[in-house]
Amino acid sequence: MNDRIQNTSLLTGFYLLVFTAAVFAVTTLLFLVNVTVTAANLFIALAATLAFVWFAAKTYFPDRYLLYFGISLLLSAVLFFMFIGVSGHYYDLSYDGQTYHQEGILQLAGGWNPFYDKPLGEQGVPYAIWIDHYAKAGETIAAALYAVTGQIELSKVFNFLLILASFFLSFAALAEVLPRKRGIAVVFALLLACNPVSIYQSLSFYVDGQLGSLLICLVSLSVLIYLRYSHYLMIAYALCMALAINNKFTAIAYVGIFCIGLVLALYIAQKHALLKKMLIVMSASAIIGAAILGFNPYVTNTVRDHNPFYPLAGEDSKDVVAAFTPTSFMTMNRFEEAIVSYFSQTEGNSTKRDETKLKTPFTFSMEELQYYGIPDTAISGFGPLFSGVLVLCLLVLIMSFLFNIPRTMVVLGLLAILFAAVFINYAAWWARYVPHLWLLPFIIALLGFSFQERKVIRGISSLMVGVLFINVAMVSYSYFSLQSNANRNLKHQLQTLKQAEQPVTAYFSYAFSNKNRFEEFGIEYKEAKEEPKCESGMELQDSGTIVCTK
Structure with missing residues (x-):
């Protein structure tokens, strides 16, 4: 029974992690052949994920693989639709989320190919320096889901999927370390997954919380590989690596050090055959992740600005801290x-x-x-x-x-x-x-x-x-x-604007995402390039957007 619970948790973690990584990989590989984001990306990734977990289920449940493939699929699907509902209920009211993160998602979903197209900075797009040059796995997977749903806020669901993946994978690892203490394993896995950074970024398009969840997944997979190696763990490890290093620049250093930790553990334990395999996997994942899947930004930054980590490093670098x-x-x-x-x-x-x-x-x-x-x-x-x-x-x-x-x-x-x-x-x-x-x-x-x-x-x-x-x-x-209070206030403001005489005059400041919100509520507007002086108006919740109704 215990092994069944542990392996079901592992398969569920595979679903959530591999699906997220597959969405990113499919989308970026299509960028390479000059195909922009379409709704098909998500379904191609889903098919690849189903195939992966199908064969993994045959390994972990050789006698009843169909049952446990289905159980873990059902659990993953229920969680996906549950949290996509939560994500859609809340607007992202963060500063970075309303500026370059959402703008990047909209540009990708709108047909911009960061591998080949002209940089957004040359097209006059606001906050383009961050969109053009930063690692953008978070925006890429969000754009693929947005292409399917047409509602950008639903794309925050990937924050929750990675939190859940970190829970299921860390439980599988802890259950291996503590075979007779499943209660402790559950509590530890839950608390690990509920990293405060992941929690207070879950309703935004910030990506630090995603990275925190990915690093917990990577450590959990490292433990499982050390204790009970399988090809499926190795593949999941490689996908997690590739996704993480395209999440943020700093992830390259973090992932590299954690890889060194696993290498040292395998060397000390004299697991030399496994060590050789993992060195190959780590090297290949790093190269493919940075040079192919991460063609933008790592290669394009190097070619255009002579440093893969521009604008945080290199000539005219910026210190954002x-x-x-x-x-x-x-x-x-x-x-x-x-x-x-x-x-x-x-x-x-x-x-x-x-x-x-x-x-x-x-x-x-x-x-x-x-x-x-x-x-x-x-x-x-x-x-x-x-x-x-x-x-x-x-x-x-x-x-x-x-x-x-x-x-x-x-x-x-x-x-x-x-x-x-x-x-x-x-x-x-x-x-x-x-x-x-x-x-x-x-x-x-x-x-x-x-x-x-x-x-x-x-x-x-x-x-x-x-x-x-x-x-x-x-x-x-x-x-x-x-967040509930702030969202309640914003929705009330939008309802009020909907009932006002149309069109309203809006100065969006930094929150250009409010244009989408106006369209969703059927609010007609004229955009002001400078802050207007209103006889009657309001400032929208946590967005700096000034709207004049008279």
């Missing part, structure tokens, strides 16, 4: 910045922050919770109780050293890999840029639970899990309640 960095951080190194950030009161991103305010671990204020209603919480971005979790992590590590040094050294080796993948980013103080730091307490909690005979350390580990659960619940409640 500097303006939001507290001035008090200027005298600190990246390690000190991270410690101060995660032990401080929660704050949103701001260009006017002089210093942060340290707080006592395990404490929080109601004011702090409002900052989890936005997708780019800057200070203490892993939740109001994360500093307390870090204190408990330190206690478990100290006690484990006293009880079993060799076991603790193994865990320190894992933490060294994780810290390398975190602090390679100079902005490790900002949670959205290092969402995989969320793995830290779970690695240490597993160490604590490994001491069967030591009730105190196991008790502290249990307390840590309890605090993590409360922390995630607080972030989730704050985010969804604040």
Whole structure:
């Protein structure tokens, strides 16, 4: 029974991850032959996913593969339609989401081929520097779904699909590590998947949360490959790699370090045959992911701007973090910045922050919770109780050293890999840029639970899990309640405009996505290029859009 549950979870994780990666791969491969986004892309990807899971089911359920293929397909389909409903109920009210993310989706769905067509910057498209040059897996998969549905907000469903994939795959991995502790495996997998960054970006088109989910998938697949290798795990690993490195520039470094971690583990365990296979898979995935699937931006950036990571590197590079960095951080190194950030009161991103305010671990204020209603919480971005979790992590590590040094050294080796993948980013103080730091307490909690005979350390580990659960619940409640209120206000405003005399005059500021919303509500408008002076009007919720009705 346990193996059936574990393998069903694995197949469901395959469905969700492979489908998302296949949508991206199909779309970009069609770009190579100069075919733009169409509704067919999604269905080609679905067919490829079904074929993959069909053969995987035959491996994991040789006697009853049809049943479990169907069960995992039904579960995946139910979750897909459930969360596509959630996604469509909410507008993305984030700054970046309403500017270049949604604009990129609309341009791709409208026929722009980033591999061959003229850069959008040469066509006068707003915020084109980010659309032209950034990695765009998130926008590509969203555009493919938008081509099918015609409703852009539904495309946020991929945020939830990757959260769910990280849950099912991490449960499969944890069930392998903890074969007699399925309850702990479920709780850990749920908390891992509910990374606060993934939660408070789930209703937006930001991609940091997607990357956090993908990195959890990658680590989970690494564990499964190490413990119970199969060709299907290897293929899923390769697809996860390719999708991640096209999600954000920084993912190349993160994925590379996690790959090194798996290579070292296989080498130490003297699994040399498997090591050779994985080196080939990793190398091929990196090359195909960057040079073919990532032709834009990595190749086009190199050709046009002489650096694959332009505009964040190279001539006239831009520092997108500097303006939001507290001035008090200027005298600190990246390690000190991270410690101060995660032990401080929660704050949103701001260009006017002089210093942060340290707080006592395990404490929080109601004011702090409002900052989890936005997708780019800057200070203490892993939740109001994360500093307390870090204190408990330190206690478990100290006690484990006293009880079993060799076991603790193994865990320190894992933490060294994780810290390398975190602090390679100079902005490790900002949670959205290092969402995989969320793995830290779970690695240490597993160490604590490994001491069967030591009730105190196991008790502290249990307390840590309890605090993590409360922390995630607080972030989730704050985010969804604040987003619900904001969306309710915006929908009321749009209904009011629909009943006003048409056409209205609209100055869209940065939120050109409101043009789509006007069309959906049947609101006729005349666009103003400068902010108008109104006798009667309103500013739309969280978008800077000014609308004059008179």
